[in-house]
Amino acid sequence: MLHISLPAEIIFHLDSFPVTNSLLVTVLLTFLLLLVSFLSTRKVARVPSGWQNFLEMVIEAFWNLTESVAGKKAQRFFPLVFTFFLFIILGNWSGLIPGFASLGFWEMKEGRHVLVPLFRGATADLNTTLALALVSVVAIQYYGFRQLKLPYLKRFFDFKNPIKLFVGILELLSDFAKVISFSFRLFGNIFAGEVLLLVTAFLTPLVVPVPFLLLEIFVGFIQAFIFAMLTLVFLNVATAEEGH
Amino acid sequence: MELLAVGLTMAIGGMVPALAIGLLTAKAMEAIGRNPEAATKIQTNMILGIAFAEAIAIYALVVALIIKFVP
Numbered sequence: 001m002l003h004i005s006l007p008a009e010i011i012f013h014l015d016s017f018p019v020t021n022s023l024l025v026t027v028l029l030t031f032l033l034l035l036v037s038f039l040s041t042r043k044v045a046r047v048p049s050g051w052q053n054f055l056e057m058v059i060e061a062f063w064n065l066t067e068s069v070a071g072k073k074a075q076r077f078f079p080l081v082f083t084f085f086l087f088i089i090l091g092n093w094s095g096l097i098p099g100f101a102s103l104g105f106w107e108m109k110e111g112r113h114v115l116v117p118l119f120r121g122a123t124a125d126l127n128t129t130l131a132l133a134l135v136s137v138v139a140i141q142y143y144g145f146r147q148l149k150l151p152y153l154k155r156f157f158d159f160k161n162p163i164k165l166f167v168g169i170l171e172l173l174s175d176f177a178k179v180i181s182f183s184f185r186l187f188g189n190i191f192a193g194e195v196l197l198l199v200t201a202f203l204t205p206l207v208v209p210v211p212f213l214l215l216e217i218f219v220g221f222i223q224a225f226i227f228a229m230l231t232l233v234f235l236n237v238a239t240a241e242e243g244h
Numbered sequence: 245m246e247l248l249a250v251g252l253t254m255a256i257g258g259m260v261p262a263l264a265i266g267l268l269t270a271k272a273m274e275a276i277g278r279n280p281e282a283a284t285k286i287q288t289n290m291i292l293g294i295a296f297a298e299a300i301a302i303y304a305l306v307v308a309l310i311i312k313f314v315p
Contacts, residue, residue, distance in 0.1 A: 006309060184306055
């Protein structure tokens with residue numbers, strides 16, 4: 001029977017700290033990203049070819065997009081935003097690797113024999129997406145403070161007139177809503193995709209899941225792009241100088 | 245009763261976001277038709293707007309999933 005678990009399953013304990021299967025995948029992805037970055041930047045040729053060419057293409061495309069949104073501040077925001085994009089796209093696509101829902105341990109849970117998968121898509125866990133959303137929103141506040149120093153608080157508490165005060169309170173609320181919105185948008189899209197793939201594989205294992213896999217690849221890319229772009233747009237708004 | 249709630253959550257919660265996305269895309273098509281040179285800019289902003297609208301539908305989906313799979 002179909003076994004779908006909303007929370008990520010715990011695979012082992014590190015001295016009373018529960019390690020879930022998605023946590024394992026995020027650690028693996030981090031090492032993979034670090035390894036690829038280190039190996040790719042060792043011998044940088046003047047005229048790129050092959051792997052370096054592909055990486056430069058991706059970075060240049062994203063850089064142009066960042067510059068068109070943030071203008072002169074692009075250099076400051078680019079590392080954070082591009083890292084979000086890379087980590088999230090790999091996290092989204094990690095759930096599509098064959099073997100992710102099938103390799104695991106058999107355990108007794110509540111009297112039933114269930115399979116606990118060893119791996120699970122990194123962003124199919126609300127913990128991961130919540131962590132990413134918190135980092136994003138805290139980074140927005142940090143960059144805002146660094147750019148505008150104390151007057152950054154005028155975005156939320158503007159005592160000039162009651163309307164501006166009300167708008168400021170709304171801005172404060174909307175920043176909390178951003179955390180929820182970021183985390184649930186990413187989690188909902190990716191987890192729903194995993195459920196969809198599970199159900200289609202359960203109903204018709206041959207041929208039919210293929211278009212859904214393609215859809216999930218596309219959705220994974222779009223969600224990573226959305227997260228990175230929204231972070232960039234909010235960063236831009238937070239560091240905007242007064243008086244346009 | 246629970247199954248009814250799950251089905252209705254997703255059905256009703258998906259109606260207005262679908263309408264919103266349709267309106268967004270329609271206006272974007274119109275804008276591109278008027279000014280084909282700005283197509284990439286319009287497209288990028290359209291995708292952004294669609295993500296916001298879709299997030300609401302995703303909230304409904306998550307609630308439906310919670311009702312169904314959390315005992």
